[in-house]
Amino acid sequence: MTLQKEVGATLDFVIGGVPRGGTTFFSLLLNGHPDVYSYFMETGLFRYANMLANEHPIPSENIPKIRDWLKEEFRHQLVGGSKPKVVNKFRRLQHYFDELEKYGLSEPSGPGLRVFDEQKMLSFLDGFLELLNNQYYGRELLLRSSALIRTYMSGVTERKVIGEKTPDNIYIFNDLCEADTNLKTIAIVREPYTTLRSFTARSNKSNRLSDLIFPTKINLAIGEYLKCIQTISELKHSTPDNSFYSYRYEDLLQDPGPIVADFHKNIGLAYNENALAFAQKIVSPFPSKKISDSFDNNQIYLIRKILGSQMREYGYNQEHYDEDIFSLKTDMQCAKPTVMPLYGLTEMQSSDDYEFTSGFSSVDSSFFLIFPSSIKNINIGISLTEPKKMLGMSVSIKIECNDINVADTVLSSDEGLRNISVNIDDINVDNFGKNALCCILKFTAGSSFRPVQHKGMGLDMRDFAFMINSIVLV
Numbered sequence: 001m002t003l004q005k006e007v008g009a010t011l012d013f014v015i016g017g018v019p020r021g022g023t024t025f026f027s028l029l030l031n032g033h034p035d036v037y038s039y040f041m042e043t044g045l046f047r048y049a050n051m052l053a054n055e056h057p058i059p060s061e062n063i064p065k066i067r068d069w070l071k072e073e074f075r076h077q078l079v080g081g082s083k084p085k086v087v088n089k090f091r092r093l094q095h096y097f098d099e100l101e102k103y104g105l106s107e108p109s110g111p112g113l114r115v116f117d118e119q120k121m122l123s124f125l126d127g128f129l130e131l132l133n134n135q136y137y138g139r140e141l142l143l144r145s146s147a148l149i150r151t152y153m154s155g156v157t158e159r160k161v162i163g164e165k166t167p168d169n170i171y172i173f174n175d176l177c178e179a180d181t182n183l184k185t186i187a188i189v190r191e192p193y194t195t196l197r198s199f200t201a202r203s204n205k206s207n208r209l210s211d212l213i214f215p216t217k218i219n220l221a222i223g224e225y226l227k228c229i230q231t232i233s234e235l236k237h238s239t240p241d242n243s244f245y246s247y248r249y250e251d252l253l254q255d256p257g258p259i260v261a262d263f264h265k266n267i268g269l270a271y272n273e274n275a276l277a278f279a280q281k282i283v284s285p286f287p288s289k290k291i292s293d294s295f296d297n298n299q300i301y302l303i304r305k306i307l308g309s310q311m312r313e314y315g316y317n318q319e320h321y322d323e324d325i326f327s328l329k330t331d332m333q334c335a336k337p338t339v340m341p342l343y344g345l346t347e348m349q350s351s352d353d354y355e356f357t358s359g360f361s362s363v364d365s366s367f368f369l370i371f372p373s374s375i376k377n378i379n380i381g382i383s384l385t386e387p388k389k390m391l392g393m394s395v396s397i398k399i400e401c402n403d404i405n406v407a408d409t410v411l412s413s414d415e416g417l418r419n420i421s422v423n424i425d426d427i428n429v430d431n432f433g434k435n436a437l438c439c440i441l442k443f444t445a446g447s448s449f450r451p452v453q454h455k456g457m458g459l460d461m462r463d464f465a466f467m468i469n470s471i472v473l474v
Contacts, residue, residue: 009154010146010180012161012267013038014046016169017188018228020198022249025282026188027165028096029256031111032103032278035269037159039149040112041081042166044073045128049145050172051461053137056453060133065459066452067129074125078116087113092282099281103274109156116152124152139179142172146180161267170231177243184267185239187232190249191316192307196221197294218299222306223342223366229310242266248314253283305430305438306342306368337473338370344443346462358470360385362463363448367441370432371473378422378441381469384411385449395466396446401427402439411466443468 015038017023027040052058052066087093093113100106109115116124127148136144153162163184169176173185199221235244245266247259256279264272291300304311311317344365369378384395399407399420406422424437432438445465451457 007143007147009150010143011150011163011183013163013184013186014146014169014173014176015163015165015186015188016171016173017167017186017232018190018195018225019167020195021167021190021228022188022252023165023167025092025249026186026247026252027112027163028092028282029252029260029279030163030263031096031100032105032260032282033161033264033269033272033275034105035159036161036267036275037111037153037157037163039115039153039162039164041115042077043149043164044077044166044168045145045149045164046142046172046176047166047168048073048128049141050175051450052452053132053141054450055138056450057135057137058132058453059455061455062452062458063129063132066132067125069459070125070128071122074116074121075118078121078124079118082114082116096282099278102281103278105278107157111157111159115156120152120155124148127151139175142176143179146176146183161269167228170228170235173235173244174238177239181240181243183243185235185244186263187235187244187246188249188252189229189232189246189314191314192222192225192229192303192311193291193295193300195225196303197291199224200294218295218302219340219342219368222303222368226307226310226366227343229307229314233310233313256280256283301433302368305432306440337372337375339471339473340368340370342366342368342440345468346464359468360462360464361443361445361466361468363465364442364444365468366443367471368438369441369471369473370436370438372435373437375437375473376424377474378424379470379472379474380420380422381417381471382409382411382420382443383417383467383469384413384415385464385467393447393449395448397466398444400442400444402429403442404428417469441471 015023015026024040027038030036030038048070058066097106097110100111105111128145131141131144131148149164150162153164169185170187173187177183177185196218200218232246236246245263252259257276260276260279261271264270264275295303341359342365344362345359346362378401380399382397384393394410394412396408396410398405399409399422401422404427406427407420409418409420411418427439429437429439443466448463448465450463451460
């Protein structure tokens with residue numbers, strides 16, 4: 001008997017994509033089919049499964065602390081997030097409910113919204129903790145988590161094709177597809193300027209959820225977008241055939257019918273004219289501000305330099321932007337070398353917003369470097385984290401500049417600080433403004449350490465691969 005047969009029915013599809021990039025909107029469109037149920041309030045369960053027990057089972061003594069933490073997370077997201085006073089704040093959802101009523105598609109659960117009260121949430125949590133107690137981890141835990149989500153969705157609807165949406169599902173798509181060969185995964189892409197503008201708006205709300213998810217600094221917001229869009233690009237080449245699809249948010253707004261019909265075909269549903277008509281009715285773009293009203297010239301130039309190749313890959317060209325964006329002339333000056341963290345760093349130490357001195361790197365991390373043309377070398381200091389040293393572990397590290405490999409090294413447990421120097425003449429750099437150069441510096445580690453996966457280390461779920469002690473341009 002195969003594992004899938006033992007587990008039982010799992011989700012039919014999973015949606016992910018860039019945060020604030022249209023994943024909720026896509027779910028609303030799908031729920032216009034009488035046989036499709038797309039939950040858009042984000043269980044986050046795959047994230048927690050991957051975070052807690054990706055490579056190792058959880059020691060039983062750590063689970064009580066995990067329960068206390070997840071109870072608050074689930075209460076806030078699953079119960080609090082679907083309360084009327086929260087839902088009523090979203091104009092698009094009000095329009096969605098009105099159209100559901102007109103098309104005879106309304107359900108007590110939304111569809112896609114009201115599944116969990118306090119009692120069901122606690123039962124859902126205990127179901128997940130039971131999987132951890134049974135020492136499931138990795139792909140088997142993901143598969144059983146998928147079955148758990150489907151069980152609770154099936155309890156509120158008779159629709160047969162069931163899926164879940166959480167933006168950061170994209171980081172687990174490969175493992176999900178390996179665990180469940182029948183699963184369909186969908187990524188939604190949105191152009192960067194309006195996405196980052198939405199990031200900024202959410203990060204300024206000063207509430208618990210926004211503070212955790214949306215970066216407040218422009219370089220970290222760009223980094224979050226960069227990591228997402230690179231992951232989606234890689235998924236095109238790494239996922240099994242007929243299991244991964246990507247769509248642009250702008251195309252959904254312009255004409256959702258062909259994309260929704262494509263989804264129906266891929267999932268095995270017959271053509272449904274009413275479902276396509278419903279999708280057209282849901283499209284009601286709100287007035288948008290000019291991009292230049294949200295970012296200053298230097299920020300716009302920074303976005304263009306870091307994300308330019310991704311914008312071109314997905315066809316985001318001049319027609320998508322204000323006329324002045326592509327003719328922008330920046331007066332951004334480079335008085336001193338600048339090292340800007342983008343993603344993958346925790347516990348960063350900085351003397352100001354743009355000077356990096358030290359931090360813990362996860363499996364991959366990235367920086368954007370800006371420097372005068374007089375700079376000749378990038379000097380990097382790296383070392384192992386203390387937990388890896390204590391366990392006698394080593395880690396392999398690859399360093400790239402603008403996608404060119406500049407160093408491959410292995411840090412051993414008995415080693416101190418490792419210094420690596422990269423000659424600027426050996427890499428491809430880009431022009432930045434009138435008097436400077438720039439490049440993206442990327443670190444990729446072969447393994448990482450998560451304290452929660454070891455006995456007695458409790459709730460610390462950070463992902464430590466190695467320490468970046470310094471990056472100095474000289």
